Amino acid sequence: MAPSGDYNAKSTETQDVLLKLLTSDAPSFVPLSVFDDLRAAIKGRVYFKHDEGYEDLRKPTWNFQIQTYPGAIVVPKDAKDVSETIKWAGKHSIDLTIAGGRHTIHSTKDHRVTLDLTLLSAVVVDPSNSIAHVQGGARLGELDRACSVYGVAVPSGTNADTGVGGYTVGGGYGYLSRQKGMTVDNLLEVEAVLASGEIVIANRTQNSDLFWAIQGAGANFAVITRFTFRTFKIHSCVGGLQIYPPTHARALLEVLQHTMSPGPRPLSTSVLLTFAPPPGVAPEEARKPAAVLMPVYVGLGEEGDAGEQERKQARAVLEEQMEAVPEAVMTQVGDMDYWNGLQNLAEVAQAAGRWYEKALWIETLSSAVMDILVSQFTKAPLKGCTIALHPIGGAIGDLAPTSTAFPWRLKTGFWVLILSRVADDAEFAIARTWATETDALLRPYRAAAYVNEIGGAVGSQDGAKASVVGEVYYGENFGRLVQVKRKYDEGNFFRNNHNIVV
Ligand SMILES: Cc1cc2nc3c(=O)[nH]c(=O)nc-3n(C[C@H](O)[C@H](O)[C@H](O)COP(=O)(O)OP(=O)(O)OC[C@H]3O[C@@H](n4cnc5c(N)ncnc54)[C@H](O)[C@@H]3O)c2cc1C
Known part of the structure; x- marks a missing residue:
């Protein structure tokens, strides 16, 4: 025309x-x-x-x-x-x-x-029923803010700006996941708009096949206009950073493997191999390679309830983690407000900017994996480079892989993120080479390709073929997802996602 x-x-x-x-x-x-x-x-x-x-x-x-x-x-x-x-x-x-x-x-x-979906951002918390209703365009920060009023939380991710919609329909991992599972494990119901335009309710009894598919592959099936989640009472929270010279990276990785596989469920302690202090906090020349322990504990429940013993044990292991490697150059760890403190803790390492990322889930920090991580961090070409390891396992592994479309029910493991914040195209190219090489070295140890992986295991910024994407991300659930896709969206109207090609 x-x-x-x-x-x-x-x-x-x-x-x-x-x-x-x-x-x-x-x-x-x-x-x-x-x-x-x-x-x-x-x-x-x-x-x-x-x-x-x-x-x-x-x-x-x-x-x-x-x-x-x-x-x-x-x-x-x-x-x-x-x-x-x-x-x-x-x-x-x-x-x-x-x-x-x-x-x-x-x-x-x-x-x-x-x-x-910007305007669909309302969050209504119903404390008497321990649920929260969240519109499909709300951000995680808006969900946390609304929950904080009642001292409760939905297991959710660590970046306030992330959309509840995209985050949840991919599975959803956060600091509460080792205790309560993925965010989709705590999803009770959705209001969804199908490719036909029909508005439906889906839950375990109504349109249950659609509900199952939305729990991990949701972007393929509908626009979710309302999520209803289970909420949990926050009892106590500890977090912060303990910074070491980069020579201590290997020792910290060993502590992580030793204490978090499987480790107490209230702990989500992570390790970052990065440059400290973060950008903006100190002049560029003062930023040096560092190995950072990020101790994280979240106690759920009420004072004096049956969870007391578990919370106490977890805090003891947290102390152990912090004392395991001497010679920290800085320790800033303590009681934290869950919503305004812990949930923002990772922001220092993930401020908005130009990013190139790769990510994968691995089951064990074996000696070979630790060698790769340390050696690749030593070769980090830019001060914007970080390798982050967040623990998975715990309640994530309690369900069968087929219980939700999200299939990766690992009993132990780590989400490895290879991140680079870059200044320009030249740095982008450098970061891409480093991340791609690191990812290739770790690939033999990959146990899962998580839909919400920033940058993704395939596709995304590197434009992989659509036909392979579905099988990589949805594992053994791919076949059933194809059937559900045929039923609800045979014409592949919802195609702009980690797509299930029918
Ligand atoms: C800084 C940062 C931190 C992160 N931290 C975590 C974390 O802690 N845990 C974790 O699990 N993930 C995390 N992620 C990954 C994040 O969950 C995914 O990138 C997610 O897809 C982002 O969703 P979005 O709505 O913000 O993005 P969008 O790009 O808007 O959407 C992503 C996909 O979801 C679809 N979608 C969005 N909203 C809806 C809806 N309402 N209904 C149906 N489909 C929808 C879109 O079509 C698209 O295919 C993080 C990402 C970043 C960049």
Whole structure:
């Protein structure tokens, strides 16, 4: 279709819109009038390139490396708006991306139409029933803030800016996961908008096949407009950083393996091989390689309840971890507010910027794995490079792999993140080489490829073939997921994700 006006004109009222349609990858001009039906049907707004507000909705919130320019951004006000947008996109063969927290490359794409869930951000905590209702576009920080009022928490991740939507539908790991499992293990119900536009409720008894699929592969099946989670009472919390010279990296990894495999469930102590202090805290020249122990303890329950003994034992192991390696150059560990302290603790190592990342789950920090980690950190080419190890196992491994679409039920293990915050394209290329090499060396030890892995094991920034992605990420559940996909989204309307190709 030919443009009927100047595409670069300021007023969107006089121009057509450059879009990529499902039938073709080449962008073509689509008459602006295509949006008339949609605008009439929804209470929310449609933003085009020159509209005020477009730039804020388009911009990545965390990884500035991802710069995309959707043809239009639709901001719905409720589930009905989501439904109308999906029906409209289906009718006009428009490739719709779904934006929650906008942390991944799947949420916005050049010349596509983005459905941005920003306004669906309400969180309602019901303390008498120990549940929280969360709209599909809320951020983890908003969930934590609402829960803090009642002294409770949903097991959730460590970056406030992450979308509850994308995070949950991939599984969801956080400091409470070793005690209470993945976030999807604590999901009780969803309100979901299907590829047909139908709004449905799914839980263990209603649309249970859909509910199962949403618990780990959800982006493939629907837009979730409301999650209902179980909440837990926070009893006590300890966290902080203990910093060592890099020569102590191996000793800290040994402590981690020894005390966290399996280790007390209230502990989520991590190790970071990084440069300290973090950027912005000290001049660049003062930032030096460091091995950092990040002791983390969260006690759940009420004073004097049956969990007292477990909490006490866990705190004793935490002390052991902190005393195991002498010669720390700095220790800042103590009682913490769970919501405003612990949940923000990792922020120093993951501030918004330009990032390149790789990640994988491994079962054991064997001697060979530790050798690779230490040697690769020694070769870290930039001060923005970090290798982080977060413990998994515990309650994550209590369920069978087939109990949810998320299949990786490891009894012990570590989430290894190879992260680089870079300044420019030249540094990006350097970081990519280092991360790719580190990932390749660790690959023989990979026990799981987690959907929420930043950067991902395949695909993502490196653009792997869609056909292999599903099998890598969903393991033994892939076959059943294909069946559920056929039932709910045979035309693969929800394709901008770690896609299950039918
Ligand atoms: C700094 C940082 C820290 C992180 N920490 C953790 C962590 O501690 N634990 C952890 O498990 N993960 C963590 N992650 C990974 C994160 O959970 C995933 O990247 C997740 O996909 C981000 O979701 P989003 O909504 O922010 O991103 P988006 O890019 O908006 O969405 C990601 C995917 O989910 C889909 N989606 C989004 N919302 C919905 C919805 N409501 N319904 C259906 N589909 C939806 C999108 O279509 C897209 O395919 C972290 C990521 C970053 C960048």
